[in-house]
Amino acid sequence: MVMETTSAATDKIRCDACPVMCYIKPGAAGACDRYANHDGKLVRVDPHVILERTVSHGGKLVPFSRTEDWDGKIVHEPSTFVTAIGAGTTYPDYKPAPFIVSAEVDGVDMVTVVTEGIFSYCGIKVKIDTDRYLGPETATVRAQGEAVGHVTTSEYGSQMLSLGGVHHLTGGSKKEGRVTCDTLMDLANCKAVELTIDGGATVVVQAGRPPVVNGVKEERMRVGCGSATIGMFAKQWQGKVDEVVVVDDHITGVLSEHQAGKLLDIPDSGIKMKGRRSTPGRYFQVADPGTGWGGTNISDPLAILGPFDAKEAKPGLTMLMVSTTGEHSSYYVLDEALKPVETEMPADLKFSVERIQENCEPALCTVLFMAGAGGSLRAGVTDNPVRLTRSVKDALTRVTSGGAPVYVWPGGGITYMVDVTQMPSGAFGYVPTPALVAPIEFTMKLSDYAALGGHMDYVKPLSEVQNGDDVRQLPWQNPIPGPRP
Amino acid sequence: MTRLPQIAMLSDGRRLHLQDGPIDLIIEARGPAHDVQVAYEAAARRLTGLLDELCAELPELRAAARERTSLRSVVARRMHAAVAPYASDCFITPMAAVAGSVAEEILGAMLDAASLDRVYVNNGGDIALHLGRGEHFSVGLIDRPDGDGVMRTLRVDANDPIRGIATSGRHGRSFSLGIADAVTVLAATASRADAAATIIANAVDLPGHPGIIRQPANELQPDSDLGSRLVTRNVSQLSRKDIAAALESGAECARQLFDRGLIEGAVLRLCGDMIVVGTKDIREQRSRPLALENAVGA
Numbered sequence: 001m002v003m004e005t006t007s008a009a010t011d012k013i014r015c016d017a018c019p020v021m022c023y024i025k026p027g028a029a030g031a032c033d034r035y036a037n038h039d040g041k042l043v044r045v046d047p048h049v050i051l052e053r054t055v056s057h058g059g060k061l062v063p064f065s066r067t068e069d070w071d072g073k074i075v076h077e078p079s080t081f082v083t084a085i086g087a088g089t090t091y092p093d094y095k096p097a098p099f100i101v102s103a104e105v106d107g108v109d110m111v112t113v114v115t116e117g118i119f120s121y122c123g124i125k126v127k128i129d130t131d132r133y134l135g136p137e138t139a140t141v142r143a144q145g146e147a148v149g150h151v152t153t154s155e156y157g158s159q160m161l162s163l164g165g166v167h168h169l170t171g172g173s174k175k176e177g178r179v180t181c182d183t184l185m186d187l188a189n190c191k192a193v194e195l196t197i198d199g200g201a202t203v204v205v206q207a208g209r210p211p212v213v214n215g216v217k218e219e220r221m222r223v224g225c226g227s228a229t230i231g232m233f234a235k236q237w238q239g240k241v242d243e244v245v246v247v248d249d250h251i252t253g254v255l256s257e258h259q260a261g262k263l264l265d266i267p268d269s270g271i272k273m274k275g276r277r278s279t280p281g282r283y284f285q286v287a288d289p290g291t292g293w294g295g296t297n298i299s300d301p302l303a304i305l306g307p308f309d310a311k312e313a314k315p316g317l318t319m320l321m322v323s324t325t326g327e328h329s330s331y332y333v334l335d336e337a338l339k340p341v342e343t344e345m346p347a348d349l350k351f352s353v354e355r356i357q358e359n360c361e362p363a364l365c366t367v368l369f370m371a372g373a374g375g376s377l378r379a380g381v382t383d384n385p386v387r388l389t390r391s392v393k394d395a396l397t398r399v400t401s402g403g404a405p406v407y408v409w410p411g412g413g414i415t416y417m418v419d420v421t422q423m424p425s426g427a428f429g430y431v432p433t434p435a436l437v438a439p440i441e442f443t444m445k446l447s448d449y450a451a452l453g454g455h456m457d458y459v460k461p462l463s464e465v466q467n468g469d470d471v472r473q474l475p476w477q478n479p480i481p482g483p484r485p
Numbered sequence: 486m487t488r489l490p491q492i493a494m495l496s497d498g499r500r501l502h503l504q505d506g507p508i509d510l511i512i513e514a515r516g517p518a519h520d521v522q523v524a525y526e527a528a529a530r531r532l533t534g535l536l537d538e539l540c541a542e543l544p545e546l547r548a549a550a551r552e553r554t555s556l557r558s559v560v561a562r563r564m565h566a567a568v569a570p571y572a573s574d575c576f577i578t579p580m581a582a583v584a585g586s587v588a589e590e591i592l593g594a595m596l597d598a599a600s601l602d603r604v605y606v607n608n609g610g611d612i613a614l615h616l617g618r619g620e621h622f623s624v625g626l627i628d629r630p631d632g633d634g635v636m637r638t639l640r641v642d643a644n645d646p647i648r649g650i651a652t653s654g655r656h657g658r659s660f661s662l663g664i665a666d667a668v669t670v671l672a673a674t675a676s677r678a679d680a681a682a683t684i685i686a687n688a689v690d691l692p693g694h695p696g697i698i699r700q701p702a703n704e705l706q707p708d709s710d711l712g713s714r715l716v717t718r719n720v721s722q723l724s725r726k727d728i729a730a731a732l733e734s735g736a737e738c739a740r741q742l743f744d745r746g747l748i749e750g751a752v753l754r755l756c757g758d759m760i761v762v763g764t765k766d767i768r769e770q771r772s773r774p775l776a777l778e779n780a781v782g783a
Binding site for chain 1: 488505506507509706
């Protein structure tokens with residue numbers, strides 16, 4: 001114990017931002033919550049943004065500069081927002097205080113209603129930046145063998161999963177519900193989760209991290225489809241190579257036939273592609289989907305070529321084959337029999353492959369939590385909650401989740417999406433129902449709040465609510481502790 | 486050169502935000518425009534250097550309070566006075582009343598400078614009030630945004646003896662020895678409310694319960710005034726019986742403080758259950774556990 005204290009003491013720092021002179025441990029903040037010890041350095045954190053979170057997402061930490069002086073001028077407050085995990089409150093009430101002093105009807109005090117919503121109607125949309133084949137659309141996604149969601153419509157350069165929802169949470173077996181709940185909670189709390197897709201791949205998903213597909217970490221998103229890649233790089237290839245094939249599970253591009261090649265007067269090469277031809281130089285289904293070249297199942301790209309046309313092709317013709325991420329590439333020269341022979345790639349073509357790689361963004365998994373907060377809270381409420389919905393739609397009430405901005409879907413209810421990496425860590429919990437507990441804050445003017453229901457001076461006895469048969473009582477979920485008290 | 490606090494009007498143009506070190510104040514005054522302006526200037530002026538006054542006596546402020554004190558500054562003495570009633574029964578330091586005492590001091594400076602109808606000074610949830618003749622504040626307790634059934638309001642009138650409201654609990658910025666999610670106290674002054682909220686929140690507890698994780702305060706904050714006392718870090722799912730027992734323990738403490746005239750009322754919350762102790766007005770809304778409806782109504 002003594003040893004520990006001594007060694008730890010070396011990492012503590014004395015904050016001199018104000019006369020309190022807090023002694024701050026690594027990873028902790030001082031009494032003000034504004035200055036913190038980050039790896040032995042004094043840093044300023046935005047008020048009440050949790051340090052660990054800030055550090056782990058690499059932003060918003062501003063080193064404390066001793067020379068900065070308050071000018072004391074009355075200036076407009078920058079829009080800071082305090083998170084509310086664990087029934088905290090939001091700006092400007094820094095501390096959990098169920099009582100909020102409010103001016104009356106003419107008041108403009110912000111009333112911040114902090115709650116941790118219990119959501120059965122909730123789920124997670126995962127965007128996985130990969131062209132690798134994860135599984136057929138609508139295929140079941142499993143965690144620990146239990147169905148937790150499905151593969152949904154893919155997006156540009158990304159495969160999409162839709163997980164959770166009331167069907168898996170409460171519609172299936174007990175185990176299915178529990179595993180779904182665990183999976184959602186782990187993903188929402190930015191933990192890694194292994195998912196298997198029926199008839200497809202096993203993928204490890206973690207918000208803000210690259211996906212791992214069948215044990216292989218995805219490095220980058222493709223720069224575009226094969227056709228788009230031809231369009232982007234045609235000029236750079238002109239005069240350096242006779243033919244280029246950009247292999248892509250979706251649209252494979254062929255330089256000499258492509259509009260971009262035609263515009264540059266690139267001559268026909270006599271190449272014959274397998275697959276279904278779309279517009280010139282663009283081919284669908286050159287191979288089956290897989291985890292090989294460009295999201296196809298092939299490991300030898302020549303497999304997608306037929307024999308060269310002897311009328312057009314000549315021995316010595318050069319060809320570059322490259323995947324949409326630049327991850328795979330080969331260079332060929334036609335021999336006397338017009339057969340492509342793999343050859344060492346010239347430096348300027350290597351450069352173009354590297355350029356493709358460089359233009360690919362890092363592949364990430366992104367996790368959006370989505371839930372409906374509208375009609376779900378009907379505990380004997382006689383007043384119509386639609387007013388809250390309208391207030392949100394009219395932008396009078398601001399909705400946040402753990403202080404993070406949310407997108408509120410148009411239409412009925414308050415169905416919102418939030419990027420879980422924007423939320424403080426450990427923001428999500430669960431109840432054994434199973435259902436997820438997520439923070440949600442409604443911030444509005446007092447006058448608007450009064451307008452919502454107009455009962456600032458009217459209290460309906462709760463006992464009337466409680467005795468209803470359709471009400472199930474659950475203990476208030478223990479607020480999820482943040483890294484700091 | 487004296488370090489100036491951060492001084493800003495909030496975007497509504499009506500409330501003043503002052504901040505210096507750990508002191509963070511939201512202030513709204515109502516009255517003639519000129520008086521409000523003068524009062525805001527007085528608030529900013531009084532806050533300037535106030536933290537330094539406190540820090541000059543920090544070692545004693547962080548030490549267990551005794552009956553007598555050698556503290557000198559007016560705010561420090563107010564802190565001591567607020568905790569002194571508890572000093573013989575338990576460990577408490579004047580720091581337990583720092584937020585409320587500062588709020589009270591700023592309020593006092595404003596009222597000395599100007600004639601105001603109504604003012605609140607909210608220091609991170611510890612609030613000092615001023616109510617002129619015939620004025621009142623509506624204090625709202627809100628748990629859920631869209632259910633009027635789970636909301637209470639309390640009207641603080643000028644003729645009520647309440648000029649301070651404070652909240653303490655394990656989720657706040659300070660450590661708690663107890664497990665209460667929040668204890669809100671109404672008292673004659675903000676400093677008294679602050680001290681009492683700390684005492685009552687500490688009393689909401691289940692000593693020895695295996696589901697409660699505690700850690701020495703000074704392992705978390707090396708210079709915590711609580712020293713090596715165990716502060717609550719985490720509370721696992723508690724049975725309804727446990728919740729009721731812990732709340733009752735806190736409520737009993739609150740009743741004693743009420744009987745001694747130290748507080749005017751308290752609302753104690755733990756894991757969704759609530760107990761209200763206090764004056765007739767609050768007691769009319771008797772203790773009722775909060776309902777939390779399942780989203781699917783299962």
